Amino acid sequence: MLVAYGPDGHPIVAEETPLDQLQRWSHERALLCPNCRGVVHVRGGPEKRTQLHFAHQKGECAWSTEAESVRHARGKSVLAHWLSVQFPQAAITLEERLPEPNRVADVFIRHKHGACWAVEFQCAPLDIHEWQHRHSAYRHAHILDIWIIGNNRREKQEAFIEAVIATAREALFLDPLAVPPAAWLRWPVSYETLQLWPQGTAWRPSLEGWVGRLGYCASLHDQLYNMRLGEQGLLIHPARATLEKRTQLLQAMAVAPSVDEVSLLSYLGQNASEEAVRGVILPLLRAYLRDPDLLRRYNFGRGSPHQPLREEDALRVQRAMDWLLSLAKKGYSATCLQGLLKELPFVGPYAAFARYYEMLLDLLDSTSS
Template sequence: MLVAYGPDQHTVIAGETPFSQLQQWSRNHQLHCPNCRGVVHIRGGAEKRTQVHFAHQKGECEWSTEAESIRHAQGKLVLAQWLRQQYPHAAISLEKRLPEPNRIADVFLEHANGQQWAIEFQCAPLDIEEWKMRHHAYRKAGIIDSWIIGNNRREKQEAFIEALLATNRELLFLDPLVSPPRIWLRWPITRQQAMERQQLPATERAAQSQNATMDGWVGRSGYGMTILGTLAEIQLDTQARLIHPTRVALEQRSTLLQAMSAATALDEQQLVTYLQPAINNTALRLFVIPLLHAYQLDPELARRYNYGRGLPGQPVRPGDQQRIEKACIWLRSLVRHGYTLEKLQLLTREFPFAGPYAAFAGYAEILLALAAQR
């Protein structure tokens, strides 16, 4: 255990109190179990290369967790510190004994408004019925339970992990033994979202892959996303749900793309919002927005001109010819701003092929191909 009562009956946390002081109290039998009030002794330390902790004489306490791993002990300390940084005004306790639901929470947090969270760091296998019992007991007591899994179980296919995923729609695996603590955040995505990701421009997909990858899922849940990062990047919202900026950006992007796919007409702001991560404001102002306005005036111009050149009995209209030539002159003129035709072609690859925006992307490709021929 990591928590004991000192000689003044105040809480003492292993690792946060000078080791020499803990040794003195231990020799004087002044350290006590917070559960059974029996005497405990200091164990571990740098010389023994193990986590500093408190221990009973073997078999003394039914609440004892003497067999916990170094990963589990270090994880509780790491998580407590992580929560203190996020919620400096909350009361945060390690190994808190809760009469209801008759549990010892690995880390317990009580907000000033009375809301209570139990953070459980699970490194050992757990029977699914046992997990359900603990989960329902916490919720019945009005406590939000949040489960974080040790990285040693990251590749395991276990029923309780799949149940946790089905309940919370997210999983966080933690390696507390490295500095900074490393995390793997996983959450399920639909088949449609997986297909949308595959249809993203190659440059955007490559940029996203630096932080997030699409992979197979634990068990039978289908597609999933995984973010590899550090614990400091994760925040908890008011319901103890996990927030990571990359995940937020990906989900916002997916929502935007779905809206664009279902749209009945082009929306300039929607297109700009979609393109801004990949195209800077100068390119948007000089190239994308003027091109969009031209397209909205006559969406069929490029197709009508291009097809007319190759159809017998349907010569190109003089007005179309003049407008295409004017458009090509404008496109070539952008080189003075640093935008060659080749660079503009790369920019058009970022245009979404979704709903009515796919036709606009085709329009841009035709015009640039025509400009390159002149």
């Protein structure tokens, strides 16, 4: 356990109290278990290379957590610190004994406005019926229970993990032993949403698809301290917020009747520089919009079965290729132009513009080789 009662009857946290003070109180048998009021002693510390904690000298009380793993003990401390940074006005306690629902919460938060949260760090297997019992008991006591799962269970398909995702619409896996602590945020998404995600490299390297018995999930890996809890107890990460915003925009673009310049600029956002967008993408887009059917008619210089290649079409495409070649003098290499192509949305009417750009690059590549 990480918390004990000191000589004055007030709770003390092992890692927040000088070691020599703890050792003196331990020798004087002045440290008490907050649950059974039995004598506990200080254990661990830097010399023993284990986390500083308290333990009963013999036997166990009914509330004892002494068999917990190093991961679980460290995780509680990490989470308490993470939460205290986010909610400096709240009262945050470790191993809070709650008479209702008759449990010890790993980390307990009392907000100034009265809301109470219990954060449970689950590293061991948990029966689904036991999870449902604990979840219902917390809700009956008007306590929001937030379940964070040890990274040792991240690749397992367990009923209680699926229940957490189904209830909260997300789950957080934590490795508290990593430096700095690492976390994986997982939330459910539809197959259609996954299909909409582009393959651009500027904004997706930390995301991976994950499939469980409930369906598809997105999984985002980052440091714990780059994530936070919102006022409703929901997890927030900038990449997730950006992804969800862009997905909504993609859904609208997929059913749009025509290409809209403003929507395209909004979609590209920070993934392409303003200079590249205004110097490459927009001029090409405006040329394309003057004759969207050019791509079909030109057909890589072959024309269409019922319409031979027109001289004016060939001239327009050649001018576009010459213009792209001139961009090399401004620092836009072939690799750079290919990178911009990857950032374009291949949905709805925007896909035709992307294919037009792709055709020009392919023609340039074939002529240069």
